[in-house]
Amino acid sequence: MTCPFLDYRDSAGDRTFDTARAYCTAAERFVQPMRADVCNDRYDLDHASDCEIFLAHEDELDEAEIGSEVPTEGPDA
Amino acid sequence: MTYDDFLAGDPLIITAALTGGVHGKEANPNLPETPAEIGRAAAAAEDAGAAVVHLHARRPNGERSFATERFQEIDDAVRRHADDVIVQHSTGGTGAPAEKRHLPLRTDPAPEMASLDMGPLNRYDHLTSENTRGMVDALHAEMVERGIKPELEVFNDGHLNEVHGLLERRELADPVYATLIFGGGTLTPPRPRNLRNAVDNLPEGALFNTLGFGRHQLPFATMGILFGGHVRVGLEDNVYYRQGELAESNAQLVERVVRVAEELGREVASPSQARDILGL
Numbered sequence: 001m002t003c004p005f006l007d008y009r010d011s012a013g014d015r016t017f018d019t020a021r022a023y024c025t026a027a028e029r030f031v032q033p034m035r036a037d038v039c040n041d042r043y044d045l046d047h048a049s050d051c052e053i054f055l056a057h058e059d060e061l062d063e064a065e066i067g068s069e070v071p072t073e074g075p076d077a
Numbered sequence: 078m079t080y081d082d083f084l085a086g087d088p089l090i091i092t093a094a095l096t097g098g099v100h101g102k103e104a105n106p107n108l109p110e111t112p113a114e115i116g117r118a119a120a121a122a123e124d125a126g127a128a129v130v131h132l133h134a135r136r137p138n139g140e141r142s143f144a145t146e147r148f149q150e151i152d153d154a155v156r157r158h159a160d161d162v163i164v165q166h167s168t169g170g171t172g173a174p175a176e177k178r179h180l181p182l183r184t185d186p187a188p189e190m191a192s193l194d195m196g197p198l199n200r201y202d203h204l205t206s207e208n209t210r211g212m213v214d215a216l217h218a219e220m221v222e223r224g225i226k227p228e229l230e231v232f233n234d235g236h237l238n239e240v241h242g243l244l245e246r247r248e249l250a251d252p253v254y255a256t257l258i259f260g261g262g263t264l265t266p267p268r269p270r271n272l273r274n275a276v277d278n279l280p281e282g283a284l285f286n287t288l289g290f291g292r293h294q295l296p297f298a299t300m301g302i303l304f305g306g307h308v309r310v311g312l313e314d315n316v317y318y319r320q321g322e323l324a325e326s327n328a329q330l331v332e333r334v335v336r337v338a339e340e341l342g343r344e345v346a347s348p349s350q351a352r353d354i355l356g357l
C-alpha cells in the first residue's frame with residue numbers, strides 16, 4: 001500500500017516537469033526520489049514507520065484515506 | 078598521499094558525480110536524470126576535465142532504479158557521447174535489498190569502477206543504509222570476479238577502521254582508492270583537521286578522493302588538491318554554484334575545480350592517466 005498523502009503531479013506552484021513526479025500532499029512539495037521509495041512502500045520500506053512527515057500528519061487522515069492506494073509505476077524500472 | 082605528492086605534481090583525478098539517487102530535478106532542474114541527459118552530461122564533464130563519471134540510474138520520473146538494463150542504457154549513452162571517460166557505477170541504495178545492490182555491476186561491459194560503501198549511514202529520521210560487512214564482502218567479491226575497481230566510500234572516521242578490516246578480510250588490488258566524505262549527519266564533520274586526520278588514518282599507499290557535500294564541495298576539493306589527493310564534484314553532492322545560485326551543469330562545477338587546480342599548479346589527469354594512476 002502506498003502512502004495516502006502521495007500524489008503524482010507534473011506541476012505545482014511554479015514548478016513543472018515533463019513526467020509526473022512524486023508529490024507529498026502533506027508537506028505540499030515534490031518528494032526527493034529516494035524518499036519516493038518510502039512513499040511507494042518499495043522493497044521493505046513502509047511509509048507508516050519510515051517517514052517522519054507521515055508520522056507528523058497521520059492524524060489528518062480519515063479512516064477511508066488510510067486504506068487508499070495510489071497507482072505507481074511498478075516494482076522497478 | 079601527502080602534500081609531497083602535491084609538490085611532486087601528481088596529476089589530479091576529477092570524478093563528476095552526475096546525478097545521484099537522493100535528490101533530482103526537484104532540487105535543480107539542470108540535474109540529468111534520463112540516459113540521454115546523463116550521456117550528454119558525461120561528455121560535457123569529460124570535456125571540462127573529469128576523468129571519471131560516477132553514475133546512478135533512475136526511472137523516467139526520476140525515482141531510483143537499480144536495474145542492470147537501466148545502467149546499460151546509461152552506459153551506452155555515455156559511450157555514445159563521451160570519448161574515453163571512466164565509468165563508475167554506484168552500488169549504494171538505502172532501503173534497497175542486497176540483491177538489487179549487485180545489479181549495477183552486471184552491465185556489458187562491466188563498469189571499470191564501482192562504489193563500495195564502507196558502513197552504515199543514516200538517512201532522514203527513520204532510515205539507515207546498513208552496508209553490513211557481509212554485504213560489503215559480497216559486493217567486493219563480485220567486483221573482483223568482473224574486474225571492477227572498488228572505490229571505497231568512507232562516510233566517517235569509523236569507516237576508516239572498516240577499510241583496514243576489509244584489507245584484513247580480503248585482498249584488494251593496489252592502489253587502494255578511498256573517497257573521504259565530509260558533511261552533516263553521519264558524515265565526518267567538515268573541518269580541515271578532520272580531512273588531515275582521515276588521510277593520516279588510511280592504509281599505507283592508499284590514494285584518496287575528497288568529497289565535501291553542499292557548500293563544502295569547493296573548499297574540500299581545494300584542500301584535497303593541496304594534500305595530494307583527488308577530488309569529486311557534481312550535482313549529486315551539491316546543486317549550487319554559490320549560495321543562492323543553482324549550478325547550471327555538472328560541467329560548470331568541473332570547470333571551476335579545474336581552474337583551482339591549474340592556479341595551484343596541479344595537472345589534471347586525462348582518463349588514460351587516471352587509468353594508470355588507479356591501476357585499471
Ligand code: SF4
Nearest residue numbers: 003024039047051054
Ligand atoms: S511517505 Fe511521507 S513524504 Fe511520502 S507522501 Fe507520505 S507523508 Fe509524504
